[in-house]
Amino acid sequence: MVKNAPTDDLGDRDLHVAPPKKAAAGVPGVLHGLAAAQQQMGVRRSALTLLKVNQAGGFDCPGCAWPEPAPNDRSHFEFCENGAKAVAEEATLRRVTPEFFARHSISDLAGRSDYWLGQQGRLTAPVVKRADSDHYAPISWDDAFALIAERMRAVEPDRSVFYTSGRTSNEAAFAYQAFARAYGTNNLPDCSNMCHESSGVALMETIGIGKGSVTLEDVHRAKLIVVVGQNPGTNHPRMLTALEKAKKAGATIVAVNPLPEAGLLRFKNPQHPDGVVGRGTALADHYLQIRVGGDLALFAALGHLLLPHADTGFIEAHTSGFEEYARARATVDWAVIETQTGLARAQIEEVAALMAASDATIVCWAMGLTQRSDSVPTIREVVNVQLLRGMVGKPGAGLCPVRGHSNVQGDRTMGIIERPPPWAGNLTRELGVEVPGTHGYDVVEAIRAMRDGRASIFMALGGNFAAAAPDTDVTLAALASCDLTVHVSTKLNRTHTTPGRVSLILPCLGRTERDPAGFVTVEDSMSAVHASVGRLAPASPDLLSELAIISRLARAVLGADLPWARWEESYPAVREVIAKVVPGFDDYEAKVATREGFTLPHGPRDSREFATPDGRARFTVNTIVERTLPPGRLLLQTMRSHDQYNTTIYGLDDRYRGISGGRRVVFVSATDLASLGLADGSMVDIVSEWRDGVERRAPGFRVVEYPIAAGCAGAYFPEANVLVPLDSTAELSNTPTSKEIVVRLEPVTA
Numbered sequence: 001m002v003k004n005a006p007t008d009d010l011g012d013r014d015l016h017v018a019p020p021k022k023a024a025a026g027v028p029g030v031l032h033g034l035a036a037a038q039q040q041m042g043v044r045r046s047a048l049t050l051l052k053v054n055q056a057g058g059f060d061c062p063g064c065a066w067p068e069p070a071p072n073d074r075s076h077f078e079f080c081e082n083g084a085k086a087v088a089e090e091a092t093l094r095r096v097t098p099e100f101f102a103r104h105s106i107s108d109l110a111g112r113s114d115y116w117l118g119q120q121g122r123l124t125a126p127v128v129k130r131a132d133s134d135h136y137a138p139i140s141w142d143d144a145f146a147l148i149a150e151r152m153r154a155v156e157p158d159r160s161v162f163y164t165s166g167r168t169s170n171e172a173a174f175a176y177q178a179f180a181r182a183y184g185t186n187n188l189p190d191c192s193n194m195c196h197e198s199s200g201v202a203l204m205e206t207i208g209i210g211k212g213s214v215t216l217e218d219v220h221r222a223k224l225i226v227v228v229g230q231n232p233g234t235n236h237p238r239m240l241t242a243l244e245k246a247k248k249a250g251a252t253i254v255a256v257n258p259l260p261e262a263g264l265l266r267f268k269n270p271q272h273p274d275g276v277v278g279r280g281t282a283l284a285d286h287y288l289q290i291r292v293g294g295d296l297a298l299f300a301a302l303g304h305l306l307l308p309h310a311d312t313g314f315i316e317a318h319t320s321g322f323e324e325y326a327r328a329r330a331t332v333d334w335a336v337i338e339t340q341t342g343l344a345r346a347q348i349e350e351v352a353a354l355m356a357a358s359d360a361t362i363v364c365w366a367m368g369l370t371q372r373s374d375s376v377p378t379i380r381e382v383v384n385v386q387l388l389r390g391m392v393g394k395p396g397a398g399l400c401p402v403r404g405h406s407n408v409q410g411d412r413t414m415g416i417i418e419r420p421p422p423w424a425g426n427l428t429r430e431l432g433v434e435v436p437g438t439h440g441y442d443v444v445e446a447i448r449a450m451r452d453g454r455a456s457i458f459m460a461l462g463g464n465f466a467a468a469a470p471d472t473d474v475t476l477a478a479l480a481s482c483d484l485t486v487h488v489s490t491k492l493n494r495t496h497t498t499p500g501r502v503s504l505i506l507p508c509l510g511r512t513e514r515d516p517a518g519f520v521t522v523e524d525s526m527s528a529v530h531a532s533v534g535r536l537a538p539a540s541p542d543l544l545s546e547l548a549i550i551s552r553l554a555r556a557v558l559g560a561d562l563p564w565a566r567w568e569e570s571y572p573a574v575r576e577v578i579a580k581v582v583p584g585f586d587d588y589e590a591k592v593a594t595r596e597g598f599t600l601p602h603g604p605r606d607s608r609e610f611a612t613p614d615g616r617a618r619f620t621v622n623t624i625v626e627r628t629l630p631p632g633r634l635l636l637q638t639m640r641s642h643d644q645y646n647t648t649i650y651g652l653d654d655r656y657r658g659i660s661g662g663r664r665v666v667f668v669s670a671t672d673l674a675s676l677g678l679a680d681g682s683m684v685d686i687v688s689e690w691r692d693g694v695e696r697r698a699p700g701f702r703v704v705e706y707p708i709a710a711g712c713a714g715a716y717f718p719e720a721n722v723l724v725p726l727d728s729t730a731e732l733s734n735t736p737t738s739k740e741i742v743v744r745l746e747p748v749t750a
Ligand SMILES: Nc1nc2c(c(=O)[nH]1)N[C@H]1C(S)=C(S)[C@@H](COP(=O)(O)OP(=O)(O)OC[C@H]3O[C@@H](n4cnc5c(=O)[nH]c(N)nc54)[C@H](O)[C@@H]3O)O[C@H]1N2
Pocket: 063, 064, 065, 082, 195, 228, 229, 230, 231, 232, 234, 235, 236, 256, 257, 258, 259, 261, 290, 291, 292, 293, 294, 295, 366, 367, 368, 369, 403, 404, 405, 637, 638, 639, 640, 641, 642, 644, 645, 646, 647, 739
């Protein structure tokens, strides 16, 4: 039953490999986006829908968390190719009906690819899989809530797990965590646990708040922007517009990445004439082709070189721990730095010189830094370098973790976290909810708990847990062992095909759709909170909003006379409570009624105030752990193609990297191919080796010779998740090490 993601209908027979592209976006990009939209929505609906993306009075693009410019600065096309694809996936005219489930058994669906599942369209009615059945069948909303309530009431609250993905609105997230806590558990794992958790942990410890310290305005006026471990051309295309703007104002851009990603090297802005014709803007002035995992060594070396350029005024007034840090970085072993980073000393010195000369430096990063065993120390080392130069709380400077899901940051602000939130007392005061004092399960702990029989109910507000989580076989078995699984979803996905004994799919409204209860609000990567107004007719009359589902479930489980019993009828009613519970949300309703919304307070950014125990930003001492691979092994990182949104596969192409018609590819450098005796185009199994002695295998990948740093390999998420051991996680953040997997490539004969 439980097996690797199937490959039957992946269409890899049509796999085609061409040289990687040298520039991103431009008109071809937008045309690709429009083509995707029209296939799913038709011409008229596409035009009406896409014109509302990220406009004041429109809806927030479900694509990514990059902020929108101020309303007067916005173009009519404040979306990108991949935003258009994200919207098209939701606003599609295709439908998954109860008849669909009658036609397709769950075993049948389990044999389909993620791509096929996603392409079936929007879920239209609540369905249940009963204990003795291999089919999902219709169920009324009332019966669905009654069934879940009966099961939840029958077990200890800590046997339930409440997962959240990052698209959920502030209001629904707030209601969900309040419900889970009133029910009696802090088991609130979320996609952040697999994403920017390492950033949150490192920033909280060093600057006292787990969020980035820059605004979009800062990016526009920065003199130097270092983009580390991030592929904005695919995953945050609107960021390229901001980089281009900074660049035109004189900024220098440095890219640090094992892959020469197209968007970082050259960008054709579709909103400017020179993006339509001509070669576009060369974005990155310097490209450091770092080895996977070499970033801590790089930032340690940069710190060493920048010691003579320390901003002593800032350090004395606002930081602690500098002496120890300076002692630790007084010398570096250049041989170690060069082998760990794969870079030459001169290249690092060049970047250090840029940093020494810049009075406004921003460091941006994403998954290339957060999903490794030493992610937290690495990000702390980035913080060290920025503190050393006084680059926090200064215009045009700062720390910029670029978030993924469009409201993942807001969900955390609203208390989606597996520990008691800092404002637990306010929740008790306003809603009478006693927040448990215990530490709940994060994603990895939740999988262990299900696997070991300590948790038996899994509920998910969005997301695709089965495909997103590590160690696919273990995760699938863990989910399948549950007594009850409940999925609040817009689209069919892998997690639905791995049901517990009883399983429900509760279809909900998406962000593009009209909601009778009003508009929702979201928070972007730079702490700006604003309204998102859906305008399309719902995909089916049978859908409920996430808020309605949570409110009705709360009533069914906890009793009808709860304070939030009527929340589903009014988002303003929820915001009224949030304003009293969550700091920074005073006058919430009035502030989000304005076109631009408001930016949450951020001590380090606004006034160089640091909510650490000693009130100072903290330098830390981090040890470079030398990675040595056994002979014949590569360090694999798993990444996104241009045609996917996490586990949602839009198509089988990765245009900028020259791949079309398939996804089971592994990128390897020419040097490594030669030393491994493998030919470009040959077929291999990827086998991961970890200290638990278990060999995990992802079968049938085509080797692609690629300009990737030597010693490393790259493959796509989620196909490669089967290779990530559950227990291989980042120190302190417990994030699965999806970008640090020791593998060997085993040739297979066709
Ligand atoms: N279209 C689209 N947009 C998205 C998403 C999507 O799937 N599709 N996902 C959203 C989400 S949830 C997130 S979190 C973000 C993800 O955005 P990214 O972080 O850009 O996503 P990844 O594809 O994981 O890319 C990681 C980048 O890090 C590089 N990298 C890998 N290992 C290392 C390393 O050791 N050091 C360095 N310096 N670099 C390394 C890879 O080569 C790659 O360029 O995007 C969000 N936006």
